[in-house]
Each structure stands twice: as C-alpha cells, then as structure tokens.
Amino acid sequence: MNSIKIVASGMYLPNKKIENDYFNKKFNLDDEWIYQRTGIKERYWSEKENLTQISIMSVRDLIQKNNVDIKKVGLIIVASSNFEDGMPGVSFNIQKEFNIPNCICMDILAGCSGYINGIDIARKYLETEEIEYALIIGAERTSKYIDKEDLNTAILLGDGAGATLLQKSNNKIYEKNIESIGQQGDILTSKENCNIYMDGKKVYKFATSRVAENINSLLKKQNIDISKIKYIIPHQSNSRILNSIAQKIGATQEQMYNNICKVGNTFNASIPIALNEIIEKKMLENSDIILLVGYGGGLNLGSILIEI
C-alpha cells in the first residue's frame, strides 16, 4: 500500500479564553499550581458555537491558508468524543457548508483518539478508491460535558478543532499501531447525562505505560530508531504524561511536541491542532518522519508514522 501526504491543515479555537486565574480564584489555588501539574496556562471554551460550527471554522482556516480545491474532497471523517446530534452527522454538515459534490461522510466515536482511526481509514480509501483528497477533522466541545466544579477535569479540558487534508503519496513510510482496550473503559468516560469522568491515577498509568509500549512496537515494525523521528505529535493530555512517555521511548524534549500550555487538553482536536502549528511554523521538510500518537477514552490508543 502507498503512504499518505499531508496537503494542508487548519484549526480553530472558540473565542472564550479561560486562563488559570479563573480556576485559581474559584478553587483558591496558588498561581503556579495548575501549570506545574498540567503544563496548561490557558484553554478555550465555546460559549455558543456547537460542534458543527467549531469544525467548520477549522476547515475554513484550512481553505484560507492553502490553495486547495475543497470540492475535490472525496471523504470526510470527523472524530469526536461526543457528538451533539445523531443526524445529520458533523461530516455531512461540512459537506453541505462547502457544497462538496461527491463524497463519503462519516463521524467516528472512538474515545479521544478517533482522529488516528480516521487517518488510518483515510489512507485505505485514498489507496483503493478514486479519491483526490480526504479531510480528517478532530473536533471537541468538551466544555459542555465537564463539571466546572470538578478540579480533576475542568482545569484540563478545552474546546477546538483541527482539520487535516490528505492525499495519496508514493512515499514509502507509513505504519500504524492501533489498539482498543474496552476492558478498561470505565477509567475515562463521558456517559449520557453525566459529566466527563476521569480516574486520574489510572489514566496516568495507562498513558505512560501502554502508550510508550505502543510507540516502541510501532518503531520496531519499521525498524526505525526514535532518533530518526523529527517530531512526535502526541495527544496533548498533560505535560507530565508527555514527559514520562518521552523518557520511556528515549525521545528528547525537542522531539516531543508540546503545545498544551496554550490550548489545554482538547481530546480528538489536540493532534491536528498541534500538527497545524508545526506546519504553520514551517518546522517540517520533505522526507522528515513524524509520529502521531493518540490515546484516551474507550480505552483507545494508536500511533502512526508518516514520511513528509
């Protein structure tokens, strides 16, 4: 099978910025308490925009920054941990908004790492179908599902969306390692009429052990040393988790891309938002190898190696 090429990217954050000070006052915390524990300084919460609107804005950003013909998109996949509506799906609303003529649309619920599943599905469709572009969006409105009085989740989570446009590529490197562990699904949940629940200790253990193992076996599959990876672009869950994973896989701080400081943990949106930032800053060159890694509710986790 062929690989995929990242053609363009975009992102969106709702306009209500929530700084740590908001929580410091609310929970009577020291100034540095949140930052030291999470690496987060600010996150964004949607006041009025729904999941479809947040998603559409990320695609609008992608179109505005890149000279691409959005009508040539043949597959739209939106990944989120929570969808507001059953029908039509967000992906269908995007098709409608940009009046895309011939397209397969679907929304995916696969915990916090459905964006990774979406990329992998897109690769298979780009390989085997007559599709020019696949548009994969990770989007979240987590603020709607958190108890703002719950210090465990409220300080962490933010809203936003990231959009990634993919094309088939003749590059050789593409590898993935996707795993689901429904057996441990109760440590991070978002159930009907309940707020998001997180058993912080168990999630920390899962993220720092299983995710490192997942990455190591991905690298082994392609016989690539971690030093050859330009950037690891992880789900931005918590800086302490990212540092621990980096240590376990032997990655430097420079390799392990971390932008949680400015956006918080945006579940499915976190990888495409970070990827968009790296692309905007022109930090990638042809033949660089990057590693995307998602993990979270489900439990679900997955990593993907792509050559730029």
Next chain:
Amino acid sequence: MNSIKIVASGMYLPNKKIENDYFNKKFNLDDEWIYQRTGIKERYWSEKENLTQISIMSVRDLIQKNNVDIKKVGLIIVASSNFEDGMPGVSFNIQKEFNIPNCICMDILAGCSGYINGIDIARKYLETEEIEYALIIGAERTSKYIDKEDLNTAILLGDGAGATLLQKSNNKIYEKNIESIGQQGDILTSKENCNIYMDGKKVYKFATSRVAENINSLLKKQNIDISKIKYIIPHQSNSRILNSIAQKIGATQEQMYNNICKVGNTFNASIPIALNEIIEKKMLENSDIILLVGYGGGLNLGSILIEI
C-alpha cells in the same frame, strides 16, 4: 482487492412488542390504515435496555447459533443513528463483554446506513491487516428519540440490533456505491433535545429516486443484470418505498426482501436483521449474489454487492 464472506449473523429485538392496535386506539385509526401505508404490523421498543445491551444481545445470538471463536475478532464497528454515550463507545463495550483481546473498535454515525459504511471499512481492514474476523453491528434504540404522539414517525420506528461476522474471501465479486448528500440533510434529522424529524414526502422522493439510481450504477459497475441477484436486502424503511425501488430497478417481489411487517423500520439495524433472517431460513447458497442497500439520514446511501 479480495471480497468478504459472511461467516455468521445474529439479531436481537427488545421484548416490548408494539402492535398496530396500540396506535389504532391512540390515533383512532382504521384497523388496516397503518399496514396499508407502511407494511408494518408490529415493532419492538426497548423499555430498559440501552444501546449497548441491545447490541450485546445480537452478538450473543450470533455466538449461540454459530461455532465461531469470538476472541479472533480483530475489528468491531457499531453503526447507529444515535449513540447514548460518548465514551466508551458501544464497540468498546462489546470488546469488554466478550473479553476480546486484540481488536480495533469504533462507533460510526452515518445516518441510517452506517452499517453499509461499516461493511466497506471492514472489507478494507480484512484485506490489508492481519485480522481473522470483523464484527459489524447495526443497532438502534429509535424509541428513545421519537415523539410517540407523532403519527409520522412513531408508527414506523422500532428498536433492535443485527450483528454480522465477516472474513476475507477469495470470491471475486465485491462492489460498492456509497454516496453522501449532506446538502439535503435537513429532511431527516435527529438533533440534540429534539425528536426524530422526517419530511415524509421528501424522504419518499429521495429513497425512491436516488436509491434506485444508486443500485443501477452499482450493477453497471460490475456489468451484472438485476436478474442475477438472488436477494436485494434493503433498509426496511416502508413497504411502499421498497415496492417502488423494486419496480425502478426491475426486481421481482421475491428478490426484494421485505420483513418490515414484523420489525418496523429499525434504521441501521434493519439490513443486518433482514440478512440474519435470510441466513437462518437457509435461503442462500454458495455463489449466490446478494445486494445490500442502505439509505436515510445524513443524507447517506450506499449499496454493496457480495458473492456468497
């Protein structure tokens, strides 16, 4: 690419049977009014079972009827028009229930025909990954999202789930034609805090025109005449729609499988439930060709040709 083989199937209907008489009294209708307009005599509504429980029961039925090792499932996809929980997804709950060790799980929201998308994704994973079985489930708890005072939807919709176990096959025939039309998404919706809404006339027009065209171009792709199809297994939306589609594609009543009388319109569950019935009745033989066709909210539609 290879084709797929249907290895096993199962189904489940919740235990509260709603006969037409219930509506006849409620809406003061003549005895035959509903049946003449819809082809439906009874449907099932869940009283207490949630979407996960309904889905699990269909897998339990599949396991009880077939000598298959469920632990060898490597991909679980659940399609529904409405998911109750964000995390964990129903597919993850199924992995947990049957303690399936190595597996990729995801839930798909793609209107009423996400089951068709699920089958097509499964085919690509069975072809390219080391996966023994893929388990595709269409499941619905529509009764939770209907206004029981709305004659347009309440008389039509039922709950249930159908499970289909797939394996890679060397059979030659596999073809699909999946289309999304987000531009018309507002004629059949299931939005947050709203009941399912259906513009009956527009849905009828969409189903009888676009679905027939979709099937005709699918058959053309493989240069197969409709007479060579043993059964068309359509989404069971309404008998009048099925009769109209049959007429437009030149299929006989015997070819166009219709079991809506006993189950109602169960959205994503309708095709796998009908397929399960055909398999249970031993109506299929090796090298028969069947055509699955789904359509509905999104809008989304898709048809698949499979050789048995």
